Amino acid sequence: MCGQCGLILEHAGPIGQLLHVTEGAMLHRGPDSTGFALYGEVPHEDRVIIRAHVLRDVDADKALSSVIQGMKLVDARLTGEPQVTAGGPDGGTFFRLTAELGRSAAALLEAIEATEGVQVHSMGWRLEIIKDVGSADEVALRHGIDEFVGTHGMAHSRLATESTVDVELSHPFWARPFLDVAITHNGQLTNYYKMRRLMSERNLQFLTDNDSELIAVYIAEQLAMGSSLHEALLRSITTLDGVFTYLLATESAIGCATDRLAIKPLLVSRIDGTTALATEEQALRRVFDTELATEYVREGTAVVWDVPAVSDQAMEVDTS
Amino acid sequence: MSIDQTAVNRWAGLSDDAVHVDADGLDAYRLNRTLRELAQGSQQVAVDNPRARHNLGIGLEAMRAEIHFLGSVGYYCGGFNAGASIVVHGNAGWGVGEAMSEGRIVVRGSTAWSAGAGMRGGTIVIHGDGGPRTGIAMKGGDIFVVGSVGFLSGFMAHRGKIVVLNGAGESLGASMYEGRIFVSGDVGSLGADAIERPLDGKDTEELVRDLAVVGLPWPDGPFRKIEAEGRLWYFDKHDGRIWRSI
Numbered sequence: 001m002c003g004q005c006g007l008i009l010e011h012a013g014p015i016g017q018l019l020h021v022t023e024g025a026m027l028h029r030g031p032d033s034t035g036f037a038l039y040g041e042v043p044h045e046d047r048v049i050i051r052a053h054v055l056r057d058v059d060a061d062k063a064l065s066s067v068i069q070g071m072k073l074v075d076a077r078l079t080g081e082p083q084v085t086a087g088g089p090d091g092g093t094f095f096r097l098t099a100e101l102g103r104s105a106a107a108l109l110e111a112i113e114a115t116e117g118v119q120v121h122s123m124g125w126r127l128e129i130i131k132d133v134g135s136a137d138e139v140a141l142r143h144g145i146d147e148f149v150g151t152h153g154m155a156h157s158r159l160a161t162e163s164t165v166d167v168e169l170s171h172p173f174w175a176r177p178f179l180d181v182a183i184t185h186n187g188q189l190t191n192y193y194k195m196r197r198l199m200s201e202r203n204l205q206f207l208t209d210n211d212s213e214l215i216a217v218y219i220a221e222q223l224a225m226g227s228s229l230h231e232a233l234l235r236s237i238t239t240l241d242g243v244f245t246y247l248l249a250t251e252s253a254i255g256c257a258t259d260r261l262a263i264k265p266l267l268v269s270r271i272d273g274t275t276a277l278a279t280e281e282q283a284l285r286r287v288f289d290t291e292l293a294t295e296y297v298r299e300g301t302a303v304v305w306d307v308p309a310v311s312d313q314a315m316e317v318d319t320s
Numbered sequence: 321m322s323i324d325q326t327a328v329n330r331w332a333g334l335s336d337d338a339v340h341v342d343a344d345g346l347d348a349y350r351l352n353r354t355l356r357e358l359a360q361g362s363q364q365v366a367v368d369n370p371r372a373r374h375n376l377g378i379g380l381e382a383m384r385a386e387i388h389f390l391g392s393v394g395y396y397c398g399g400f401n402a403g404a405s406i407v408v409h410g411n412a413g414w415g416v417g418e419a420m421s422e423g424r425i426v427v428r429g430s431t432a433w434s435a436g437a438g439m440r441g442g443t444i445v446i447h448g449d450g451g452p453r454t455g456i457a458m459k460g461g462d463i464f465v466v467g468s469v470g471f472l473s474g475f476m477a478h479r480g481k482i483v484v485l486n487g488a489g490e491s492l493g494a495s496m497y498e499g500r501i502f503v504s505g506d507v508g509s510l511g512a513d514a515i516e517r518p519l520d521g522k523d524t525e526e527l528v529r530d531l532a533v534v535g536l537p538w539p540d541g542p543f544r545k546i547e548a549e550g551r552l553w554y555f556d557k558h559d560g561r562i563w564r565s566i
Contacts (some may be wrong), residue, residue, distance in 0.1 A: 023367065261452075261471075265414070265432065281372035281413065282394045291391050292372075296432060296451065299471070 001159040002264075003029030003279040004171070004184040006247045008152040008252045008307050010273030011042045016140070016148030016167070018287055022276075023155035024136040025283035032172035034073075034139040035131025037182035037277070038153040038247055042310065043125060047079040048179065050112065050280035051099040051121045051128050053087075053167055055297055058117030060084065060093035065149070066115040074111045076102030085143055088134055091167060096128070106177040119168055119207060124180035124250050126150070131170040151309040152254060154247050156184035163210055172249075173213040175220035180251040183219070185212035186279060187243035215240065219248050233257040233302035244295070247277065251297040253303040254312065262299035269294045275305045329366070332388055332409050338364035339385075348375040359385035359404070366390055372413065380404035382422065395432075398425045401442060414451075414454070417444045420461070436463045439480065445534050452489065455482045458499060464534050472511065474501045474546070483530065485539045496548040503546060504539035511559060512562060515549040 002027030007018055011094060016038055023034060040049075052067070054060045071078070076099045083096040102108050105123060112120055122129035128148075132139045136157060140146055155173035163169045164194055175181035189195070189211040196206070196214055204217050215236065222232040233248065233255045245264035248255050256277065269276045269284055269292045278284050281294050297303060329338055336434060337390045339362045343351055349538030351367070358365045359464025370376055372434030374394035377387055389397070392410030401420035401493045408416070430448030434456050440537035441461045446454075452470030455463050460479040465482070471489035475481050494511020502523070510516065523545060531538060551562050 024555075219439070280374075280394065281392060281411075282374065285371040285373075294392070294411065 001028040002156065002171075002186040003027075003283065004154065004156045004186055004266075005246055005278035005283060006152070006154040006184070007248070007255055007274070007277070008275040008305055009150075009309065010264060011309050012149055012151050014146070014148075015039070015116060015150040015153045016145040019153050019155040020136055020140040020145050021286050021316070022278055023157055023190075024140075024282045025176055025286045026157055026278070026280055027135055029279060030157040031135055032158050032160045032165040033131065033133045033167070034136045034147075034155065034157045035125060035170045035172050035184075036139075036143075036145055036149050036155045037122070037129050037172035037174075037184070038145075038148050039124075039126045039180075039249070039251060039307075040128065040148070040150045041126075042151075045079070046100070046102045046125075047098045048108070048123055048125060049128055050099065050108075050123050051130060052095055052097070052112060053119050053121055054093040054095070055117040056087075056092040058092070063115050063162075064095060065120050067112050067118055068137065070111040070114050071097075071099060071102070071108065074102040074107045076100050076108050076111070083141075087132055088138070088142065091132055094130070094132070094161050098317045104177075104181050109177045109182070112253055115123035115215075120174070120176070122174040123177070123253065124174075124181065126180055127174070127180040127249075128176055129172050129182060131172065132167055133165060133170070137282075152249065154182065154184045154249055154254065154305045155215075163208070168208055169210050171212060173208075173210065173216050175216035176207060178217070178224055181216060181220040181223065182249045183212055183216035183246055185215060185244060185246035186266075187245060187259070189214070189240055189242035191241035191246065204268065210247070211242075214247055215244070216248065223250070227251055228300055228304075229255045230304045233304070236303060253304050253306045256297055258297055258299055260300040262297065262301075264296045267294045268303075273308070277305075282301075328368075328390060332366065332390055332407075334364050334366055334388060338360070338388070339368045340366045340368055342368045343371065343373065343376070344369045348373065348378070351376065352378050352380070355380060355387055356383070357385035359387065361385075364388060370394075370410075370412075374413070375399070377401070377404070377406050380406070380423070387531050392429065398423075401425065411448070420444075430467065436461065439463075443534065445536070450484070455480065455501075455514075456497070458482075462530065464530070464536060466536060468505065471508065474499055474514075475511065479500075483527065485536065493546040493548070495552055497553070498548065501546040502543045504541045504543050507544070507546075510546060513552040514546050516548050517545050519543060519545050528529070 005022045085094045127252045192211045379400040386405045394413040399418040401423040403422040408427045449467035449470040450465040454469040454473040459478040469486040474493040478497045483505040490508040491511035493514035
């Protein structure tokens, strides 16, 4: 099952709260864990946002100071106070850091994860992935999702099939070490190990053995090499084997790709400048109090929706 | 915002004495019970705010009233219908009319996957498009679609009839037993063991009568009749060419 949703707002707004309500309507599709990939407002300064998780049996204070020491070694100085959040009953500790990027995203990631028991959930100029075990309501409350202001984002509630119920195996996944690229996925790949072997030969890294994480890295690699998002998504339809309807977000767009049968549904609706995507229409109706014109994404297709708030800003920069 | 009920009634083609039920605040179980009760005493029952929720109008029996959902419905609307007449003024999600045995479901918009899945009798009329696997494993009854149907429609149908006025996707009528599909317009491809047979006079007579009854026009182009050739009724498992469609 699994339920996923994505929203693109016309202007920065309460993206966290909207995704929380939408995702909360799909609890029956996957009660194991819930996650959010949120893109905040366009920043005024160059700083990268890091969301990470300290495993349950590790001393969180010690781990955090060790992480900060490690970051200094790659010239990534903190630009603000760390935010620390306690997870659920078995959830460990979560923290959010803002820092200078330093040498490179890959070096920064390696430096942070050099501290044992620390696992990075996301890094980006705007992307923040917050994921935890529990329902959308529980996770949103615990992590202050409703207060988050941003331009676009995705949410996912998971029914664990291929791997266990675990914070790290929850969606969304970050396409490490590619900044600002995230995925939510409904389905399962059947050529995972073959893809993984080929990608490992190209020195690509993964945090987990989860097939969805692999798709994110696969797409992000192509974006880094100059493919457009649409090209990369389209190529994935024939390269990936198995069942998939996934949402792939970058700092400026959300795209989706479906396998040739698209048995995992995804509906699209545009309401007053907002683009809304969800596995089920009734989830969108929780947020939008109007009869919606919805459309299923067809089988074997790739679609990209640009984030208007980001492209508007780019235009402003161009004209000034 | 207060709703002008007279205007709503007019839009939905309802009479002014139609009884309205607000789906908000009622879970599917309580709503379906309320529908049963109300339907005994009035001609038309209208459900406000269906909000694309699942399991609406499940297990209804033959009753005096016609049930109108004023908006889109979610999955399995009208499932196990045993004689009620249901109109959806919007789209329907997966499995509309699943396993129905009697009655009538009219969807003014389009339907998602598997409309009429495993239905045994009754009639479903879809004014928009039917999704993939429309009429999958149906064992009786009729489905009429004004638009097109998606891939694998009629898949494993045992009996019954699907009439499509504007084309079908890939693998139409794959692995059918004894169902019949009449399709006008372009067909992506025929499925495993599906074969086109010429319409005889009886077929045409039946279609003319059916379309008049459900109030649909005769299409511009000719109908094609798709049936099972029967090679899959008994087959050697080693002969995969026959049954593998992908």
